[in-house]
Amino acid sequence: xxxxxxxxxxxxxxxxxxxxxxxxxxxxxxxxxxxxxxxxxxxxxxxxxxxxxxxxxxxxxxxxxxxxxxxxxxxxxxxxxxxxxxxxxxxxxxxxxxxxxxxxxxxxxxxxxxxxxxxxxxxxxxxxxxxxxxxxxxxxxxxxxxxxxxxxxxxxxxxxxxxxxxxxxxxxxxxxxxxxxxxxxxxxxxxxxxxxxxxxxxxxxxxxxxxxxxxxxxxxxxxxxxxxxxxxxxxxxxxxxxxxxxxxxxxxxxxxxxxxxxxxxxxxxxxx
Numbered sequence: 001x002x003x004x005x006x007x008x009x010x011x012x013x014x015x016x017x018x019x020x021x022x023x024x025x026x027x028x029x030x031x032x033x034x035x036x037x038x039x040x041x042x043x044x045x046x047x048x049x050x051x052x053x054x055x056x057x058x059x060x061x062x063x064x065x066x067x068x069x070x071x072x073x074x075x076x077x078x079x080x081x082x083x084x085x086x087x088x089x090x091x092x093x094x095x096x097x098x099x100x101x102x103x104x105x106x107x108x109x110x111x112x113x114x115x116x117x118x119x120x121x122x123x124x125x126x127x128x129x130x131x132x133x134x135x136x137x138x139x140x141x142x143x144x145x146x147x148x149x150x151x152x153x154x155x156x157x158x159x160x161x162x163x164x165x166x167x168x169x170x171x172x173x174x175x176x177x178x179x180x181x182x183x184x185x186x187x188x189x190x191x192x193x194x195x196x197x198x199x200x201x202x203x204x205x206x207x208x209x210x211x212x213x214x215x216x217x218x219x220x221x222x223x224x225x226x227x228x229x230x231x232x233x234x235x236x237x238x239x240x241x242x243x244x245x246x247x248x249x250x251x252x253x254x255x256x257x258x259x260x261x262x263x264x265x266x267x268x269x270x271x272x
Contacts, residue, residue, distance in 0.1 A: 021224045025071050025231055032235040033064045039238045051123040052103055053241065055130070056096035060234035062089035067231060088138040091157065093233065094205075095130045097197060098164050104193055105168035109175040155212035158205050165201065169194045200236045204229045 040057045043050060066086035070079055106114040137157060141150045172194055176187045207226045 018224070021228065022071050024228050025067055028228070028231050028235060029064055029067055029071070032232075032238065033061070033068075035238045035242075036060050036064065036234055039241055050100075051120075051127060052096050052099040055127050056093055056100060056237060057241075059089045059093040059096060060237055062086075063093065063231075063234055084138070087141070088134055090230065090233070091138050092131060092134040093237070094158070094161060095134060097201070097237070098161050099126065099130065101165055101168045101194060101197060104190075105172050108172045108190060151212050155209055158209050161201060162198075165194070165198045169198065196240050200233075200240060204233050204236060 036057050040054065040061070043054050043057065063086055066082040066089065069082045070086070073079075103114075137153070141154050141157075169191075173191060176190060207222075207229055211223070211226055
């Protein structure tokens with residue numbers, strides 16, 4: 001096989017890989033964006049406002065909107081700007097995932113302290129700090145990505161949540177083992193709220209972390225799979241919230257049942 005034929009075959013494979021990637025990304029966007037917006041709507045309507053979860057979903061919406069623009073294949077300058085905003089929102093989303101896990105840990109391990117020290121002002125300050133911290137971290141990583149220090153910073157940043165999640169899980173399990181007022185079903189549900197984020201984070205972000213250390217031997221096919229895994233993060237967040245959050249799924253089902261009942265009543269009235 002001649003060299004020219006190999007090069008032509010390589011570029012054909014590259015085009016096919018990107019075509020498949022775009023199809024998968026559009027499917028992810030079409031599912032994730034409506035679900036995330038719906039989750040945000042129910043969160044805003046909820047009297048018990050969960051500031052960190054709201055900010056988590058806002059950062060996920062930003063990611064998805066940037067993916068829409070990038071996948072639409074606009075000019076290169078627009079793609080670069082959207083990619084920078086995307087990675088900024090992705091890092092912000094990870095920071096708020098840690099905040100949500102930390103808040104759950106405090107509510108379980110130190111319930112009295114959490115109940116009396118919790119305030120809207122503290123949550124607002126933490127949210128502002130998280131958004132600003134993500135800017136400080138994301139900007140140098142984006143502009144110096146080809147440099148070794150930026151790669152190390154990115155890998156370190158994505159590794160740090162692992163010990164945090166594990167610490168929160170171990171602390172919560174210890175606190176639950178001494179809690180006699182909770183039944184076994186409630187304890188399993190609480191532990192699941194801390195275990196599931198660790199599992200999803202491991203599955204979606206571990207390949208991205210490994211890529212930083214073995215970038216020379218990573219093929220284009222694997223790189224596309226890694227990007228698709230990261231793109232699934234907003235969908236994973238909203239699915240976890242739906243199945244972990246008690247009452248959210250019930251409200252959704254109730255609203256759907258009400259709409260079905262109204263449609264049936266309208267149909268019966270029309271028939272009469």
